[in-house]
Amino acid sequence: MTDELMIFPKRRRQIEAIILILLLILSLGGIFINDYAPADGYGYWIMMVFVFAFFSIILGWLKSKQRSQDFVTVLRDQAMHWLCSLLVVGGAALVLKPENNSGLIILLILSLATVLDGLRVGWRFSVVGIFLGVSAVIPTYTQHFFWVELVIVAAIVTLTIIWSFWLRKNT
DSSP states (O other), rough: OOTTTOOOOOHHHHHHHHHHHHHHHHHHHHHHHHHHOHHHHHHHHHHHHHHHHHHHHHHHHHHHHHOOOOOHHHHHHHHHHHHHHHHHHHHHHSSSOOTTTHHHHHHHHHHHHHHHHHHHHHHHHHHHHHHHHHHHHHGGGGGHHHHHHHHHHHHHHHHHHHHHHHHHHHH
C-alpha cells in the first residue's frame, strides 16, 4: 500500500472522534425535537438513518485504507446493513403512527443498527449506539431526561478527549 493511500492511525482516530462527537450532538438535537414535537422527531430519526449510514461508510472507508481491504466490499456490506435497517424502520413506520412516540421506536432500531455496525467500523460507533438505546429508555423513567442525556453526552465527549490525549502521549 502506498503512503498516499494510507491514512495514519493518529489521523484516523481524530476523524473517528470528530464523527463520534458530531453524531452525539445530532442525537441530542433529535432527542430535543422528539420531546417537543413527536411527529417531527419521527421524521428526524428516519433522516438520521441516512446520516448514520453516511458516517458509517466513511469509517468503513478509513478502515479499508488501514487494512488494505477492498472498499467495494466494505461499501456493499455497509449498504446492505443500512438498507435492511431502513426497511425495518419503514416497517415500524407502517405499524406505528408518528404521534404515538414512534420516534422512540425508530431510535431503538437506529441504536441496534449503530451498535452492530460499530462492531465492524469501530468502538466509537458502538458507543453512539449504546447512547441512543439509553436515550430511548430514559424518558420512560423521568420527565427531565434531556438534562440526564446531556450529562451522559458530556461524559462521553470528555472521556473521548481524555482518551485521545492519552493515546497521543503514549504512542
